Amino acid sequence: MHECSQGNAPKCSQGNMNTSHLNLGHPCFSTKGHGNTGRIHLAVAPGCNISCNYCVRKFDCANESRPGVTSRVQNAEEALATVRKAKASEIGSKLTVVGIAGPGEPLANAATFETLRGVKKDFPDMILCLSTNGLLLPEKIDELVDIGVSHVTVTINTLDEEIGAQIYSYVRWKGLTLVGAEGARVLIENQLEGLELASKAGMTLKVNTVLIPCVNDQLLYSLGMEIKKRGANIHNIMPLIPQGKLAHITAPTKEQLTNCRGSVGTLLPQMTHCQQCRADAIGVL
Numbered sequence: 001m002h003e004c005s006q007g008n009a010p011k012c013s014q015g016n017m018n019t020s021h022l023n024l025g026h027p028c029f030s031t032k033g034h035g036n037t038g039r040i041h042l043a044v045a046p047g048c049n050i051s052c053n054y055c056v057r058k059f060d061c062a063n064e065s066r067p068g069v070t071s072r073v074q075n076a077e078e079a080l081a082t083v084r085k086a087k088a089s090e091i092g093s094k095l096t097v098v099g100i101a102g103p104g105e106p107l108a109n110a111a112t113f114e115t116l117r118g119v120k121k122d123f124p125d126m127i128l129c130l131s132t133n134g135l136l137l138p139e140k141i142d143e144l145v146d147i148g149v150s151h152v153t154v155t156i157n158t159l160d161e162e163i164g165a166q167i168y169s170y171v172r173w174k175g176l177t178l179v180g181a182e183g184a185r186v187l188i189e190n191q192l193e194g195l196e197l198a199s200k201a202g203m204t205l206k207v208n209t210v211l212i213p214c215v216n217d218q219l220l221y222s223l224g225m226e227i228k229k230r231g232a233n234i235h236n237i238m239p240l241i242p243q244g245k246l247a248h249i250t251a252p253t254k255e256q257l258t259n260c261r262g263s264v265g266t267l268l269p270q271m272t273h274c275q276q277c278r279a280d281a282i283g284v285l
Helices: 076-087 110-122 137-147 161-167 180-200 220-230 254-264
Strands: 038-041 050-052 095-100 127-132 151-155 168-173 176-178 204-211 234-239 282-284
Touching: 038 076, 076 095, 076 110, 095 110, 110 127, 110 137, 127 137, 137 151, 137 180, 151 180, 161 168, 161 180, 168 180, 176 180, 180 204, 180 220, 204 220, 204 254, 220 234, 220 254, 234 254
Parallel strands: 038 095, 095 127, 127 151, 151 204, 204 234
Antiparallel strands: 038 282, 050 168, 168 176
């Protein structure tokens, strides 16, 4: 039986959870849907320190919306110009968030920090956020706090290093390229430590989990318990986009996705309106 579809999972009322911090203008953290506020994704982070087997960044087309896709990588100066142009547009008043979500790993690119500092200086009222695989989060948390980043998304797909070995081809850590369970173990340890440190720093935290049928779908409830303990505020279980080394796996059905969200949703509020956006997406969700 798949753990994310257990009928006897412990229940806790979301009505008793303090979720007020999830409705403060960030469309990717809101539990009330979308349509009122928007975000600007700045594609300034091309380098990555892990290899996810479901990630393909080689192609771009105007109709593609998936993580890792961008029309071009910008430097910090170009990114700030993008923010100015977007804020001066017709929907500028609704664009409340500046985020960096790739196309690689934001924390592995110096341009991420330069860009965020520039945005904070020129647009102090905008919410700053980033998405990360979490490998470098423990060592970068102080710098993120200093800059003023308030929202962080960490992609955590499993707590099991053997399952992680099926999801990640390698993890580059301290000058070494780690493969198999060893790489997955280092990644998972840093993800959980980083999540806890970010929570203690007062950040609002979302965990993204890619639902991969027959790979990580049986342990999502355990994952939900652990990330809640570490301080996650909201959970986003999103469907696998079959591509790359996992192109042979069929995407989860809507029923599978709903069942998993329903079960883990007894632990944490679930984001159900994620559009798995491009690294250069701009607009109202």
